[in-house]
Amino acid sequence: MVESFTEVNGIKICYEIFGDGYPVLLVHGFGDTKEGWRAQTPELSKNFKVIRFDNRGAGNSGRTKDKYELDDFVEDIKGLLDHLNIDKIHIIGWSLGGMLVQNFVLKYPERANKVVLINTNAGTPDESGPEAYKNMRLEKEKLKKEDPVKAFWSTARTGYYIKFRKQMEAEPSKKWYGLWSVDELIEESTKNIATEHEIELQGNVLKVHNTKDRLKNISNPVLLVTATHDRITPKSSMEEMHELLPNSTIHVVDKAGHNSPLEKVPEVNQQIMDFLKD
Numbered sequence: 038m039v040e041s042f043t044e045v046n047g048i049k050i051c052y053e054i055f056g057d058g059y060p061v062l063l064v065h066g067f068g069d070t071k072e073g074w075r076a077q078t079p080e081l082s083k084n085f086k087v088i089r090f091d092n093r094g095a096g097n098s099g100r101t102k103d104k105y106e107l108d109d110f111v112e113d114i115k116g117l118l119d120h121l122n123i124d125k126i127h128i129i130g131w132s133l134g135g136m137l138v139q140n141f142v143l144k145y146p147e148r149a150n151k152v153v154l155i156n157t158n159a160g161t162p163d164e165s166g167p168e169a170y171k172n173m174r175l176e177k178e179k180l181k182k183e184d185p186v187k188a189f190w191s192t193a194r195t196g197y198y199i200k201f202r203k204q205m206e207a208e209p210s211k212k213w214y215g216l217w218s219v220d221e222l223i224e225e226s227t228k229n230i231a232t233e234h235e236i237e238l239q240g241n242v243l244k245v246h247n248t249k250d251r252l253k254n255i256s257n258p259v260l261l262v263t264a265t266h267d268r269i270t271p272k273s274s275m276e277e278m279h280e281l282l283p284n285s286t287i288h289v290v291d292k293a294g295h296n297s298p299l300e301k302v303p304e305v306n307q308q309i310m311d312f313l314k315d
Contacts, residue, residue, distance in 0.1 A: 040097060045116030046109065049099035052090035052117060056082030059150075060123050061313065063089040064114065066132030067239055068174045070096035072225055073131070076216045076299050080306045084314065085127070090117060092137075094235045105238040107245050110137045111144055118148060127313050129153040131298060132270060133239070136160075136246040142255055143248060152255070153309055155262045156295050158274040159281070160247030171240030178231050189223045196296040198266045214302040252281040259285040260312040262305060264293040286312070 040051050053071060055078055063081075065073045071089040081087045091098035093113055094105065114137065118126065127150050130138030135157025142149045161167060173192060180188035193202055205211075209219035231239075259282050263275035272289060279287040288308045290297045298305045 042097075043117065043120045045120065046112050048093050048101060048113070050090055050093070050113060050117055051097035052088060055079075055087040055089075056085055058085045059127065060121075060125075061085040061087050061127045061129065062114070062118070063087065064128065064130040064134035064137050065089070065092060065095070066134045067171075067243065068095075068177070068231065068236070069132075070225075070229070072096070074298075076214065076302045077129075077306060077309065079216070080310065081313075084310070088117075088121070088123075088126075092134075092239070094239050095231065096229055100235060101238075102234075105242055107137075107140060107242050108144075110242065111141045114141050115145055115148065124148065125150050127151045127153070129155070129309065130157065131155040132157055132295065133243065136243070136248075139248045139252070139255070140246070142257060143251055146255070146257065149257055151313055152257045152259045153262065153312065154259060154275075154278070155298060155305075156264060156267050156270045156275075158270045159249040159252060159278050167240065167243035171236065171243065174231075174240065175233060175236050178233070178236055181226060181230050185223050185227045189219070189226060195268050195294070197294045197300060198264075198292050200292065201294075201300050213299070216302060217299060249277075249281065252278060253283060255282055256284055258312075260308065261285055261287040262290065262297070262308060263287065264290045264295065264297040266293060267295045267297070269295040 040053055042049055042051050061081055063074045071091050074089050078087055094100055128138050135154040177188050177192050205219050212218050261275050261279055263272045279285050290301050293300045
């Protein structure tokens with residue numbers, strides 16, 4: 038798919054569009070790019086117009102030396118939709134992407150239809166969690182320059198269920214679900230390596246995200262997808278969100294980690310498709 042570019046809020050945004058139908062926007066997580074949705078895009082694009090993009094400071098989107106505000110990311114989403122002349126969408130966010138989606142829906146409820154939040158949270162009570170995760174990403178980005186293979190496996194234990202991780206280690210070239218392999222993920226990770234400054238800018242957004250007291254204001258249908266062994270955004274966090282959201286359902290992916298959309302592709306995709314098509 039050919040990448041497209043537009044300037045939004047003074048910064049270049051890179052995006053791709055797949056398929057036709059009702060629009061679905063995919064918002065990726067911290068340290069990731071639009072390609073992180075490699076396992077969901079083919080299935081979703083069979084029935085929907087799928088739009089995926091690189092957040093500012095990620096992938097092929099623009100960088101800035103200035104501080105990133107949480108609202109900058111929200112306005113980037115709105116600006117991209119305005120550029121594409123799309124009034125209303127289904128919107129899906131994973132990890133940090135799920136945090137951005139929450140804030141977007143709270144600010145622009147009229148622009149969102151159904152909402153899917155994957156392995157995310159409503160904010161943490163202190164900065165220790167976001168700071169630790171940011172530091173982990175910093176170390177990974179530094180290591181990528183020296184040894185991308187070692188960098189991948191250094192964070193795999195927090196992203197994948199142990200049994201699945203062992204299978205990945207044994208067969209790094211295996212094409213899981215016919216969609217991705219460890220070798221491909223490692224190769225992709227060597228492109229557009231984020232600088233320490235860029236990771237700092239994106240990581241600071243994690244610290245200010247806090248929607249816990251406002252989730253009750255989201256009336257949209259929401260599907261929460263969580264994983265039993267997610268060590269980054271624990272299942273308990275999403276169960277709490279489920280209690281606070283007035284119109285939500287929750288699905289628990291068993292024996293999977295933070296990267297459950299890659300580990301359990303058929304299950305995760307089926308949950309999303311059933312929810313959006315219902």
